[in-house]
Amino acid sequence: xxxxxxxxxxxxxxxxxxxxxxxxxxxxxxxxxxxxxxxxxxxxxxxxxxxxxxxxxxxxxxxxxxxxxxxxxxxxxxxxxxxxxxxxxxxxxxxxxxxxxxxxxxxxxxxxxxxxxxxxxxxxxxxxxxxxxxxxxxxxxxxxxxxxxxxxxxxxxxxxxxxxxxxxxxxxxxxxxxxxxxxxxxxxxxxxxxxxxxxxxxxxxxxxxxxxxxxxxxxxxxxxxxxx
Amino acid sequence: xxxxxxxxxxxxxxxxxxxxxxxxxxxxxxxxxxxxxxxxxxxxxxxxxxxxxxxxxxxxxxxxxxxxxxxxxxxxxxxxxxxxxxxxxxxxxxxxxxxxxxxxxxxxxxxxxxxxxxxxxxxxxxxxxxxxxxxxxxxxxxxxxxxxxxxxxxxxxxxxxxxxxxxxxxxxxxxxxxxxxxxxxxxxxxxxxxxxxxxxxxxxxxxxxxxxxxxxxxxxxxxxxxxxxxxxxxxxxxxxxxxxxxxxxxxxxxxxxxxxxxxxxxxxxxxx
Numbered sequence: 001x002x003x004x005x006x007x008x009x010x011x012x013x014x015x016x017x018x019x020x021x022x023x024x025x026x027x028x029x030x031x032x033x034x035x036x037x038x039x040x041x042x043x044x045x046x047x048x049x050x051x052x053x054x055x056x057x058x059x060x061x062x063x064x065x066x067x068x069x070x071x072x073x074x075x076x077x078x079x080x081x082x083x084x085x086x087x088x089x090x091x092x093x094x095x096x097x098x099x100x101x102x103x104x105x106x107x108x109x110x111x112x113x114x115x116x117x118x119x120x121x122x123x124x125x126x127x128x129x130x131x132x133x134x135x136x137x138x139x140x141x142x143x144x145x146x147x148x149x150x151x152x153x154x155x156x157x158x159x160x161x162x163x164x165x166x167x168x169x170x171x172x173x174x175x176x177x178x179x180x181x182x183x184x185x186x187x188x189x190x191x192x193x194x195x196x197x198x199x200x201x202x203x204x205x206x207x208x209x210x211x212x213x214x215x216x217x218x219x220x221x222x223x224x225x226x227x228x
Numbered sequence: 229x230x231x232x233x234x235x236x237x238x239x240x241x242x243x244x245x246x247x248x249x250x251x252x253x254x255x256x257x258x259x260x261x262x263x264x265x266x267x268x269x270x271x272x273x274x275x276x277x278x279x280x281x282x283x284x285x286x287x288x289x290x291x292x293x294x295x296x297x298x299x300x301x302x303x304x305x306x307x308x309x310x311x312x313x314x315x316x317x318x319x320x321x322x323x324x325x326x327x328x329x330x331x332x333x334x335x336x337x338x339x340x341x342x343x344x345x346x347x348x349x350x351x352x353x354x355x356x357x358x359x360x361x362x363x364x365x366x367x368x369x370x371x372x373x374x375x376x377x378x379x380x381x382x383x384x385x386x387x388x389x390x391x392x393x394x395x396x397x398x399x400x401x402x403x404x405x406x407x408x409x410x411x412x413x414x415x416x417x418x419x420x421x422x423x424x425x426x427x428x429x430x431x432x433x434x435x436x437x438x439x440x441x442x443x444x445x446x447x448x449x450x451x452x453x454x455x456x457x458x459x460x461x462x463x464x465x466x467x468x469x470x471x472x473x474x475x476x477x478x479x480x481x482x483x484x485x486x487x488x489x490x491x492x493x494x495x496x497x498x499x500x
Contacts, residue, residue, distance in 0.1 A: 051348065054345070054348070055345050056345070073242050073244065076244075076346055077237060077241040077242050079342065079345045079346055080240075080241050080249075080252055080342075081237075081241065083249055083338055083341070083342050083345075084249075084252075084253065084256070084257060084260070086338070087249070087253070087260060087334070087335075087338050088257070088260050102236065102237065105236040106236055106237055109236055211341075
């Protein structure tokens, strides 16, 4: 009987990490941040059909970078989890925390399991609180690690100084047009307007209904540059 | 199927190609769905919601339902609701065993929203009507034993730019209606009124008035249907679906319409 070649756990994990990281490095980043009225998700995405941001539940949005098939699988799983829970209990019992931790377990599980391909995705779960102070943005990385907070989250590759700019200028009192322009500048590394390349979705509590998610039409996004 | 360690979600959560909430739930949590068989001697099954009417007018559809639930000869609830927004552009009204009917509505609403979120667009009106057929049919075993839940589905068809109404039978059979539809114990009486007074070119206010009138007439002859309850301020629920989506007519406005009808009835009896 042959003995399998020994690979140290450190080496094994770092190989997998390199693999997953490489899958995300070539992608466009996504910015998820609180603005004056709610939470906005801004992606650089030339496609009008294959979305990077979407609705999970009444007050919960989803954004992703990385392999499209994998993020689609996780997005749909999130909608199933949320709707099942909302149907079994109540719509208010669907929480961003439970979704984010489930994602972390699924992604982290695949990352740590021999013979399973690690997910090449980075996700954000954005949750609009019933009061502003309860807003939360969760970010789940390709290894299942999870970060949580009220500060803007950047998914995918972005230089540290641009991340700092986003954190400095995109705060919870920034109006939507400023917020989108700021996110777009960080995503493109230039101040050139690129409204046609942007996918912008918001969670806006002022919509009146239960469902707060809105995908902004290209015309609306374009007006953010008209005003400036 | 054996799950690899670490994948915490059961396979159906991660499966591709299914955008139906009901089908998904049947695989992971069938107990959450309405039962498909029940002991038909259960007294709860006699708890009935009664008359629902739907009618077209010049630029949309009106759906209205009375507020009474009965159990045999007892009135068990005075303010039950049987008409609901199914989504942003369509309305569902239900008659039949109350517990199952309300559950059917909740499942249908979740089903439509679930599809919309996964696919990124709403089902066509025809598609929604077909989906409702399937949900009704899963109740078939009970329908055979006489415990049917009969929905009426109506909405604004954005593709064909007109209001449409679908009625159902206990087997899930779906029939598109040309002008109006009624369901529940008082349906014959409501239909008689609609037959006399309905026109397709009515405006919205006339249509709301006729819907309330039809329910009033049903309550006049059917003990299980409630007319306007002036003492407690409980009036039929009236919903509209038109180009701008679903709107609920406020209780104050329904009250005004109902009182006008009662006045008319009083006047016509005095002059007789």
